[in-house]
Amino acid sequence: MSFEDLGLEPTLLKAIAEAGYETPTPIQKAAIPEALAGRDVLGIAQTGTGKTASFTLPMIQRLSKGRARARMPRSLVLAPTRELAAQVADNFEKYGKHHKLSMALLIGGVSFADQDAKLTRGVDVLIATPGRLLDHFERGRLLLTGIEVMVVDEADRMLDMGFIPDIERIFKLTPITRQTLFFSATMPPEIQRITDMFLHRPARIEVAKPATAASTIAQRIVRLETKADNVKRAALRKLLDREDVKNGIIFCNRKATVDVVAKSLQKHGYNARPIHGDLAQAFRTETLDKFRSGELKFLVASDVAARGLDIPDVSHVFNFDVPIHAEDYVHRIGRTGRAGRQGATFMIVTPADAKYYDAILKTIRVDAIEALDIEVDVEPREREGRLARGVGRRRRDRPDRGEKSGRAQNRRSERARPEPIRQESEQEARAAEPRRRDEARRNGAARRSGQAKEAVVGLGDHVPAFLLR
């Protein structure tokens, strides 16, 4: 079967051919005809399955007829992270090159005015992260009543990130006549509830996971006797030197560790740059561009880069820290060995990581990881790296149990909160942030005091997993 058989028009077929694609992937085969017929689609698929094109192609075809009006976009794509949103925008550019569709990318960290100017001119395709989209909406710069097609990408990740109330709200701002294309790698109950509520008789399309890690990825670990970061960094350098690395991603659990490791590697003469959510968006974009083009060899990353990012051809993945959740390990190592290529991964494991490492072994094949001996001639420095270990990091408040209302507790704990030691980050300083944190605290309080069965305002009955951790 080829793209010609899916019902796509000649101009699109031309763009697909020019991009070098010949055969549609399973999700494209199944989803494109349904979407072209105007049906809602529920796609259960992971990244790497060709899911982005399965919604951009039919959208371009549908939107090629008609014109956008000022401040009333005709379609909307929601993505969980800025990088993923930008990637969807690239996809529209690639396949829409022979159409004159207008497009706007609404993500945080970049100029508001430019985005607003585009909205004023009218856009066919709006691609956004939920926060910035609602920001524009609340300022009255945007109407969602003209939405013909709405796409939710990586819905289960949005759930993890606490975006579901926002998604629900955005759904309610769009007309019920819209076509909805909804994608998620898994279907936890809360996602099921959303699809039951907002999708109309969807075509349910489930595709197999892309080839599992074990086959093309060589997984190895390095055991260290200490968790001291300076020793871990020395071990990392040894690894980088002994391997023939074309390019590699080095994952750390904390943003502060990402910064320290990247700085340290640079100091030792390695071509490395950090990427995580506290860095300026321009820097994030630039770093990713350099990494994709080959100008940058080592990307030191938080889990912002673990999922979904389309970076073809990474030869190595290094886990500087053992990820706390086993599924993150799978996502991290999945950055290499893509499209049948060979990939190599290494992870530094210290005695303190035993519990998390065991959980990972249970998730993947137990015999899949090979241990490697590395000589490290560096003495552990325990006191070093205050930031890297999160000392002085602002703690999330723990509301007391008791009969006080959630609101009263919030006010009390707001006052009791100690001054943060380090400077507030970009996100933490946001004016509306307390709203979401209040919600989280209220839900957390209800849960802890055993009232979890009561419906939770704004989140439905389900308390997202990240609130319970």
Added chain:
DNA sequence: AAAAAAC
């Protein structure tokens, strides 16, 4: 023991 997302 975390990260992600809004001037």
